[in-house]
Amino acid sequence: MSTENEGNEGTAAEAVPSVPSVPPVPADAPQGSPGSTPAPAPVPAEEPTTQATTPMASVPATPPHAPHAPHGPQSAAEANWPPPPAVPAYASHGAGGGGGPVWGAPPQPQPYGPEGPRRKRGMGGLVAAVAAAALVAGGIGGAFGYWAADRDTSGSTTVSAPANPQDLKRDSGTVAGVAAKALPSVVTIDAQGGDGEGGTGTGFVYDKEGHILTNNHVVASAADSGQLTVTFSNGKKYGAEVVGRAQGYDVAVLKLKNPPSGLTPLALGNSDQVAVGDSTIAIGAPFGLSNTVTTGIISAKNRPVASGDGSGGSNSYMSALQTDASINPGNSGGPLLDARGAVIGINSAIQSTGSSVGQTQAGSIGLGFAIPINQATNVAQQLIKTGKPVYPVIGATVSMDEKTGGAVISDQGAGGTEAVSKDGPADRAGLRAGDVITKFNDTVIDSGPTLIGEIWTHKPGDRVTLTYTRDGRTATAQVTLGERNGDS
Structure with missing residues (x-):
């Protein structure tokens, strides 16, 4: 969710979960250009910074600076009426997932919110840079190996035989075993708005009919006139369409246009039975790096998190699961698994270290927030049934x-x-x-x-x-x- 929300004083609003002093940022909140390394700058006297939560739904190709959360009092809203749709900084929008904010896009606490600075597609640059670095490293390693072998005075050379595929298998109870089983059911979502801009987020297979569960802020930019493409871990791509979106919950359901046979839905756990200290595994596409697996624990439960677009839009609210598993822009919409591989939450927002006008530092500092799967499932069932939350x-x-x-x-x-x-x-x-x-x-x-x-x-x-x-x-x-x- 890429919008940070600060407490509003003296105003009323619908009953909504409280936001940490600094709103969470959507995992997809836009980030600064990953390929560049800023030159060291003089260190000014320390000044207090304000934290914010940012939605992390998606990562725009060319990450713009993240939008900032509203800083003034909120307008009153009825407790019995959900506030206006939150505008997450999401994957597709430079501000958050799919473009949107925490719980994607770039607003300060970027948790939710479809609006926000949009980034032009440019993650390819980051991937290319990573690939280039790998090639350079490989070249250096190869050259060094040749040099060493050429000067080996023992008269013998040791050659390692390729690993036997059987040796690479891991027990089902290990992180590697859980990841191997879950990855084929986790997808990377590319959301392109009608203006050609968009971002990247994550989702996972919800049922055998081809429904994909993700964050609203990941797909909001492409929901009406854009294009959605879903890529599986094996590289196969499928077009998708929105079945329904719940902005207040920051949940969306997609349907593959031509779903392949043999889809395997991820097993759903019971988020009510999660305990602080339980192991967690997060899978997603941080900064566009698909099929990334990170681990951690449940740091807290029932954490009130509100996320928005950071520009005065309405908020999304959740009584979130907090985890220290590394979550970044692009992770939004991806599954948070327990040690058995069952989904216990949907990664949606992260806490940012601080922000200033025109800039937001959004990246993992060990404070990630996920929508409890029990809540997300209730919403998904309603959306599949009626298309409306x-x-x-x-x-x-x-x-x-x-x-x-x-x-x-x-x-x-x-x-x-x-x-x-x-x-x-x-x-x-x-x-x-x-x-x-x-x-x-x-x-x-x-x-x-x-x-x-x-x-x-x-x-x-x-x-x-x-x-x-x-x-x-x-x-x-x-x-x-x-x-x-x-x-x-």
Whole structure:
């Protein structure tokens, strides 16, 4: 997600997961030209920097600087109505995945968001540079080997026989074994907008019918009039089309136009049963380098992450899985696997080290965020069924100030409407303006964004328990979540 979001003070917004002080950047957030090495510059006195999360969906060919997340107060949004579609800095857009921001593109916390600086296709330069370096290294090594052999006074030369293919097999429980089994089901997505610009992201086979699961910010730039190409690890390419997109969740489902036979969907795990410290394996195309495998652990759960386009657009929200597996622009939409090879999340955003006007440093610092697969699966099933997302709501507008010790129900909703919708879920449960929601079932709620992130891990019709305070007293209420259709 390539948009960084900072806490908004004194404003209300739909219940959405809180964002770290510095919003995460989409894995696909645009990066500076990888082929160049800046000359050392004088080191100025240290100044505090602001971190941001950036979406990492895709990597534009010629990475532009990443867009920055909005820095002012957010506009109010209804807690029972998903905010306007987030604009991720995604793969296709220089700003993030597919062009978009965290949870792709280049906004400061580049988590989500289809808009943002777009990069012209230029990853080929990076790949070419890498290839050239490899050839040079190979040439030097070969020359040295010849020189050494020519001066060998022992009168004998040792020649290594090619490895037996059987010797290269690894046990299924090893990282190598898991990667070997998963790679054929992971794809690199090339999203080209109608203007010819785009980016690269990742996805994976969801079912045998040819559905591919990825981030919305990876494909947003090419969803309407662009072109989507999916490349498997064996190099075979297929055209694809969008089945449905959920901007708020930053999830999208594609369908291969002519799916090959024998597709193997990745096994889906249970993200609710993941524990901090569990091993993780991430697969994707960081900076366009397809089929890259990295490892780490689950660093935290239920991490409230909001990502946007970094230019004032609406945000996407998730109660994310945090991992220290290396994730970079281009990883967006790819699977986060457990030690058995089951998908437990969709890599979507990264935390950036900081940013300044016109520039964003987006790269792995060991703080990556993934959409829990249980949530992503609920969204994917809805998109495949109807093509449109459905969001669970409580029917109340909450403040987005992160320093309230809970989710405060605002005095007014968007446009001067009632903060608690009449006859809505919150109203029927007896909640009213000024109440501070402190727990959602057993999860502690410290802000409006955190509440929204938790609500969105459920489905409409789910019955939940809200703990809140009013006039210094604590009470609980049983709430049956309502629903809101679409992203508009």
